[in-house]
Amino acid sequence: MFAWFAMMTVFPAMLVMVDRRHATRPAGAIPRALALERIHVPFVSQLVAYPKTLALLAVALTVVSAWGLRYVQFDYNLLNLQGVGTESVIWEKRILATAGRSGFTALASAESLDELQRKQAAFRALGSVSEVDSVLLLIPDEQLEKLKIIEDFAPLVTSVRIGRPTSVNLPRLIAALEVLKRRFTIAANEAPAGDTQATLRLVAEDISRLIIKLRQADPQVSEPILTLLQNQVYRDFVRSFQRLQSNLAPRPIVLDDVPKEFRTKFVSEGGRFLLQIHPAVDIWDRAGAERFISELRSVDPEVTGTPVITYEAMHLMERAYQQGTVYAIVLVTIVTALTLRRVRETALALLPLGLGLMWAFGLMYFFGLKFTMGNVFGLPLILGAAAEYGLNIVMRFMEGRDHGGPLIARSTMTAVLVNGLTTISGFGSLMVADHRGIFGLGLLLTLGTATSLVASLIVLPVLLQTMARRAPAPPVPPFGPDPHPLESAARGLDC
Known part of the structure; x- marks a missing residue:
């Protein structure tokens, strides 16, 4: 906005100050604006000679773009926006491939242990959930039934004594x-x-191979080694069995028995319980995220966590970008219509905008480019640039037609060309980034600006020249002394 304000105030004043010498033009000299009528833009003059060929090429490019537009997709996977070789992305994809779930979990809470048990059971029953973590991981369920089983076999185990093994x-x-x-x-x-x-046959085959190896072994070498191995197994077994015997009179496990570090993670100071819900679907895919979140909300509408926040943020951003693009098109159309105040000229000024967007979107398929959350917000930038190119050319055409001067001024065409090239250079510099989201943004902006520039510099001037040939030429004022040299100088600079 500040750049626009400076261009509209400071820049014109500086031009007048620098070019004061034009105010002292000799009497009888032809005003520069009228003299420039003799100047032609070479490539436009050549293209005007083949309007049908140019129209066929534009239609062909539009048809190809419309065909490619059918295959343009919106990639919702945020992992594809990161730089190639990013370690976090590599590990996330590795977890998805091996564990079948994402490293990011949804979160829910419960007020009591009973509610925690109900929610955990409900979440685990969902098809899009692979696992649910909570403090119940260390608090067994159905403890009374399990205690009854231990009480039943305790008398059988208590009296067992294990003898020492022989060689x-x-x-x-x-x-x-x-x-x-x-x-x-x-x-x-x-x-x-x-x-x-x-499985049984494999075990039998393994035993058979073991028997063959033992028969081939030297007893004096193998027996001491096997005895040592037997003693190690014996000690481990005795230790485990004695631990079992010492736990034949257990008590129910309660929340206070959970280690403090684990309890702090899953239980708040206010007594609320946390549930971590692992997805069984790819949450980076749109369909997977929608299924996962919708099923979770069927159990707890207040579920949250990274998958939920990401999904909602993308949904809001997508809607905002769509609305912003529509608002930008409407605003550009209104401003153009109010500036030109003629329906035909307004449509011509907006033609580069429509053709540029159509060509850019269609060519995205051939460049392997998809819409992402990293480049979709660049659409309003393309709209503004495309509308500016067409509006400048049409306004200069109307000025030359109504007040004299070239209809397609070389200065205007050069200004639009330089403006477009500098814009392409700025947007194109984004493509040097390793971040694929920034690269995609730069490619989309460059593609949209380039197609809009082609439509403005080739298609639009040819249409204007063709229209001017069919219209009657306005009368040209006679040359003579210029009573307003400063205005003539300003018009000359504008050309």
């Missing part, structure tokens, strides 16, 4: 393995066809 005898070990092998073989033959039968 390994290789022939006796082989004989025992032969018996074990036969039992697994019989079990495999009697088992129904399926995974169980295949």
